[in-house]
Amino acid sequence: MEFYQMTGFMGVETDTADDCSDIRMPDPADSALFLDFDGTLVEIADRPDGVVVPQNVVDLLDRAMDRLDGRVALVSGRSVATLEAFLPGFQGALIGTHGAEMRAMGGEHLDVVEIDHGTVSRLCRLADDFAALRPEFFVEHKPSGVVLHFRQAEQHSALAMRFMESLAMAADGFRLQPALMAYEIKPEGVGKDIALKRLLDTDAFRGRTPIYAGDDLTDEPALELVQSRGGVAIKMGHAETVAEHRLERPEQLAALLGGWLA
Template structure:
């Protein structure tokens, strides 16, 4: 008989000393076959804006998406954010993103080598994010093992990069970039400095954020059910996240 999943309680209400860090895909928006096909509900966007005001701006998006995509998805809100797993960083609503030196000169050749994947498995998506490259197989679930084998075979040719596994995706990301490091970096700057971090996310990439929030005296929220997680609380799905946000925005 399989072990039962650990029962994590639902998260409490945010207090005014918190700083809120939100993953996007699988947390605020449901997954789609293509990253550009997701939809953010207007009432969720409005709730996020009200919570940001309540926390005096200490609310950030922490995502594998580039900042430009986040700004387009959440417009007219312009929020502090960590894009590309922290490779891009914006610590307040108005500051321009600080981005480390780009080491992606090998990505163009990798993109060309990956082009055959879509031809072999229709539905596989090769997503060029500028400083990273993602291989999605949500629309071609039988291709997962082959995509992972391809990624493992290629990573050695990309100095300064590592593989990040996610939900039906594997990504070539710059070393030294993860969501936990992004949270730690944001906590060093206003309006996050001195606040108790709360991280909400669903995927393996969010485990870095959970660990960072816990380590800095805060707490973490897993969206979904996964036994092996550092999260201290849980919500069942994106609908549960939306309800929790609306409650905190009231």
């Protein structure tokens, strides 16, 4: 068993996923849809820049925006700018970098939390220096922090954790966030659930039944929040989860949502 499985960062294998027909979806007219990106809408790639967005996903988001009167948001660890690059035509809300930044439905870009850009710059530089010595790791810069990916070096996951943990301990106001095949340093007080709660309290989303799908450990608080509000929480993949429903692959989610929106 790999280190990330022993520590619970990816969870453990569970029973089989739900059949799409077993998930009871609310009336689209009374719903709001929130989706993670990697591993949920699209397949995870070996490198973050290697993701391919299928045309059916673009079409699905367009249909959701139309049927739900714009009540669709992507909630991702990716930056808002990266999400915009992958989905240039998407007009819904974007919650980026785990809730540190946001693009509102009207297109306005907002920094949800104050970011110490000087510290972020130093963290990125140190991570880059580490990866220069260990090229099997891949560093991803974000507006609010830095990520060290070890998808190509699973046998060295403990080394990745120790390095990133030491950086986080030296950076006041930042903390270590385990993720799928990666470790991220991000500001304290940032979380997908915090950002989602803020969005659910806006006029456009207030009172609607929330639907959330996500695959990462960082999605768990948001999944729990959605269930506490009577919504539908869908875990993607086999990791342990608080969600009542589970699907294995993005194409299954696309099939579920496509039938729901038809």
